[in-house]
Amino acid sequence: PATIYRKDYTVPSYLVETVELGFDLDPDRTIVANRITMQHNPASPSRSIVLHGEELELVELRLNGRALAPTEYKIEGSVLTIPRAPAQVVLEIETLCTPVQNTSLSGLYVSNGSFYTQCEAEGFRRITYFPDRPDVMARYTVMLRADKARYPVLLSNGNLIESGELDDGRHYAKWEDPFKKPSYLFALVAARLVCQEEHYTLKSGREVLLQVWVEEGNLDKTDYAMQSLKNSIRWDEERFGLELDLDRFMIVAVGDFNMGAMENKGLNIFNTKFVLANPRVATDIDYAGIEAVVGHEYFHNWTGNRVTCRDWFQLSLKEGLTVFRDQEFSADMIGTDSGRAVTRIDQVRTLRQAQFPEDAGPMAHPVRPDSFVEINNFYTVTVYEKGAEVVRMYQTLLGRDGFRKGMDLYFARHDGQAVECDDFRAAMADANGRDLRQFERWYSQAGTPVVSARTRYDAVKRNFDIILSQRCPATAGQPDKLPFHIPVAVGLLDANGKDLPLLLEGGDHPKGATTVVLELTEQEQIFRFRNVDERPVPSILRDFSAPVVLEYDYTDDELLHLYRHDSDAVNRWEAGQRLAMERLLKLTAQVSAHGDAAALKLDSTFIEAQRALLVDEALDPAFRELALILPSETIIAEQMEVVDPQAIHTARQFMRRTIGAALKTELLAQYHANQTPGAYSPDALSAGKRALKNLCLSYLLVAPDAAQLQLAQQQFDHASNMTDRAAALVALIHSGSDAASYLDAFYQDFANEALVVDKWFAMQAAAPATNVAAVRKLMQHPAFTLKNPNRARSLIFNFTNGNPAQFHAADGSAYAFWAELVIELDAINPQVAARLARSMDRWRRYAPALQEKMKQALEQVAARSKLSNDVQEVVSKALA
Ligand code: BAL
Ligand code: ZN
Structure with missing residues (x-):
């Protein structure tokens, strides 16, 4: 297969103005009539019309009213070319497709007897011939015709302008999308569905119709998606001044879906996983996922739909930005500093679990890739999550207000356009009068940068220096990297664990600031803090201010100091992870050498640090839960030269078992203290309590006695929500006891x-x-x-x-x-x-x-x- 290169981009030869689609929907033989008005693009030297099509049977192709003979066009692979076309063209194309045989779930397909579409990235070409590329934006009108009894609900993008009955028990619906869009945002649904709907008033006073469509029997699981949608609408108005531009916004849930969800204009199609929830069937994590994904798809309406990507290499333009927006939304919905920190820690864990390994492996690619064979392979944690980190760094460098100015300029310049990552960067730079040229390397260079820190203290001059250097490992096709522009947020702790007011030489931060952002742009730089009365403990990379690996030779005492006192919750958590990782690596090496866990030991220093944290009622339960989770087996593996998965597992289990035994009293006490009686609520505090309680349970069940087993069994039997029921079952399965009867009961119930x-x-x-x-x-x-x-x-x-x-x-x-x-x-x-x-x-x-x-x-x-x-x-x- 051919590799496609970013450098080979050429503008489309023809631009499409309007698209009129007519569907006669039938699972075995759907007829698609497509009428396109297009005109030659003056920016292109080519007079060939290029259309894409896959798995289609071409019935007829007419150009300006005349049927074209097969000699007048050429089909090669998935490309149909009409050479020497006139400047103004009306194309009429009739094709057939077979939705019921479409198991790829790309294009038009059947799920549980109904029709759904998925067009991003290149699924529209499986529906009709079209210049299926995101820089071709057009206005769509869609006529759907189908059997009324089997497909009572007919939906497409935009507004419903007409509907009615046809012969033979069929009916129709005509939809018009007032906004121009690329073909990847097209959608239709023809299904037997029911909906929860609500009229919602925007801040401007305009009323809109919101709908969540699901299969019958699931209407008791749509409340949270609807609430999340309303919260998203309000949040985007308040944080970014962005209003819903349609009169109607629909979410449809489907059980067969490749991705999490899809931001089709006005008609978001969702994996059921990110819509359906009630306390009986969904966990706290499911609820959080629904909020995030409903937000994500809604936010795409501006970042992705109103301003879209010039080509698929720019995917992170919309995905990185929209992930960042949904992360900020979720954090703002919690609304507390500690809640925000918990969401940030979760993001760091995802990066380490999935993105850092990707960045170090054979599929490593820049946030804006230079080439691909199959674009579907590039919907990655690098494009999404690292892309979001890159967007977050603008906000770290420019401040919230500066970031907002950049967003405003981005929309002022590019609304209705298909643009590049560079355009976003230019808006950020220009709105703030900043030079962000070097920042471009975050888009073009793959690999996780390593920031190495050294410090020196001069007691006489009262200077504390932090010397930062950076390097980035070679990745496929990129042996050498140039220095990145890296924001490194830093604080200094005194011997009592208090933040020192900082005086950075050459810095322009406010007086008394306790965190400053160092801008590392060279291979090595020295940052000098003045008026430092004692040797402090540095807290480096606060709030995980850049997606890098930080090397610093912390002593155990320094880490314990940070773990006890750091005012930055992310670095406080990080200190605990470092303490744990050091031990996990040593234990793993011992298991590798001796073959078993017999001689392993865990020092009391670490255990006592965990004990103190576990019982610290001043801390958010959600934070304590995260602090007590040991780095995953995958994250441990990433630290090793030669990975020994069994040894990692044995060492980690040993550590969990030892902690479980040593902290048994406290774990039990916290288990009981963090119950959430009464009606279930997925709010962050309740969810955090359940998370901590269930983590305690899992520790108690690593090597359980009869009483501990009973605790889990009782929780399983009496749980009033899925979070607690599933956690009890997982604890039982992992305990090594026979969990078969519980698994059976769970299956029967659900x-x-x-x-x-x-x-x-x-x-x-x-x-x-x-x-x-x-x-x-x-x-x-x-x-x-x-x-x-x-x-x-x-x-x-x-x-x-x-x-x-x-x-x-x-x-x-x-x-x-x-x-x-x-x-x-x-x-x-x-x-x-x-x-x-x-x-x-x-x-x-x-x-x-x-x-x-x-x-x-x-x-x-x-x-x-x-x-x-x-x-x-x-x-x-x-x-x-
Ligand atoms: N655009 C594909 C699904 C998503 O990222 O929202
Ligand atoms: Zn997205």
């Missing part, structure tokens, strides 16, 4: 709730006792199917990515399983298959015996003759 059945598979997939044979057995369960992405991910991905000790079993049996599943899934849904293929990204970091077997599995997949571009790109990069 067999009709697809999202809960996903949880049931997921918790078993990640359980320490689940080996590949057990996964194969679960695949035989009547509720399992590879065709539903959520189900496939729940069992297969949670095993390959969430159960490293079993996935890396010494005999390589799980690697063979992985290869089998990648191949099987590829025939069904290449996007999902390619995600699974990524489980092998880090294969070169394992011991030679494992490496050899992983390589064989990769080669087995690569050798298949009928691979999708998606999977081929991933495995060939892994093997390169």
Whole structure:
């Protein structure tokens, strides 16, 4: 397959003004009539009309009223070219497609008997021939016709302008989108659905109609999505002055969906996972996910839809920015500093768990990639989460007000346009009179920068110097990197743990500031703080001010000091993680050397630090929970030269068991102190209490006695919400006791709730006792199917990515399983298959015996003759 390069971008030869689409919807044979008015783009030297189409049967192609003979156009692969076209063109195209056979879930497809679409990135070309590229923006009118009994609800983008009856029990609906949009934002739904709706008044006084559409039987699970939508609308008005531009905004939930959700103009289509919730079926994490994703898709209406991407290399222009916006929304919804810090810690954990490994692996790419084979492979944690970090750094450098000025200028300049990441950066720079040229490297250079800090204290002159240097590891195609522009937020703690007022030489921060942002732009720089009366403990990279690895030679005492006192909650948490990581790495090395956990020891210093934190009632329960979670097995693996997954698991379990035993009294006390009686509420404080309580339970259940087992069993039996019920079940599964009867009971209770059945598979997939044979057995369960992405991910991905000790079993049996599943899934849904293929990204970091077997599995997949571009790109990069 061909590689596509950013440098090869050319403007579209023709620009589209209007699109009129007519659909006669039938699962086996949908007829799509498409009338496009277009005109030659004066900026293009080409007079060829270029259209994209895939899996379509072309019935007729007319140009300015005349049917074209097959000799008058050319179809090569997925490109249809009409050479020597006139300047003004009306194209009429009739095609056929077969939605019921579309298992890729890209384009028009059938889920549970109804029609849905997914067009980003390149799904529209599976619906009709079209210049399917984001810089072609047009106005759409859509006529939907379908059987009324089977598809009573007919939806598309924009406003409903007409509807009525047709012959033979059919009906129609005509929709018009008043805004021009790229084809990837097109959507239709024809389904048997019901909705929760509400009239909502915008700040301006204008009234809009909000709807959340779901399958019958799910109307008791739409309240939180609706509330989140209203909160999102209000937040974007208040924080960014951005108003909903449509009279009607719809969310539709569908069970078969590749992504989390999709921001189609006025008609967001969502994975059910991010809409449906009530206390019985959804956990606190599910509720938080719904708020974030509803916000995310809504915020795209401005950052993505009104201003879109020139080409798919610019994907982070809308995704990084919109993730940042949804992160800020979620933090503002909690509304407290400690709540904000908790959301920030979660973001850091995601980066370390998924983005740093990606940035160090064979699929490493810049936030704005230079090339790709399959764009669907670039909906990554780098484009999304690192992209959001890059946007966050503007705010860190420019301040909230400066960032807002930049946003205002961005919309003033580019509303209605398809633009580049550079345009966003220029708006930020110009609105603030700042030179952000060097900042461009965050978009163009892959890899996680390492910031190395040294300090020196001059007691006579009362100077404290922080010497920062930076480097960035080589990545594929980028052996050498230039220095980044890195904001490093710093504070200094005195011996009592108090923040010192800072006086940075050459700095222009306010007097008395206790955190200042150092701007590291060179390979090495010295920052001098004056009037420092004693050697302080530096708190560096506060609030995780840049997506980097920070190296600093902290002593244990310094880390303990920060862990006790740092006013910056993120760095306070970070100090605990460093203390834990040092120990985990040592313990892992010991297990590797001796083969078991017999001789392991955990020092009381660490245990006492954890005890003190656990019982510190001044701290937010959610913060205490995060502080007590040890770095994950994946994050530990990233710190090792040669990864030994079993040793990591053994060492981490040893540490959890030791903490569980040593803090038993406090864990029990906190377990009881953090109950949330009364009606369930997903608010941050209640959710934090449940999180802490359930973390205590999990520690108590690592090596439980009868009383502790009973605690979990009782929680399972009497839980009034899914958070507590699922947590009890997970604790029981991980305890090593026989949890079969609880698993059965859980399944029986929720067999009709697809999202809960996903949880049931997921918790078993990640359980320490689940080996590949057990996964194969679960695949035989009547509720399992590879065709539903959520189900496939729940069992297969949670095993390959969430159960490293079993996935890396010494005999390589799980690697063979992985290869089998990648191949099987590829025939069904290449996007999902390619995600699974990524489980092998880090294969070169394992011991030679494992490496050899992983390589064989990769080669087995690569050798298949009928691979999708998606999977081929991933495995060939892994093997390169
Ligand atoms: N645009 C794809 C789904 C999302 O990021 O919202
Ligand atoms: Zn998005």
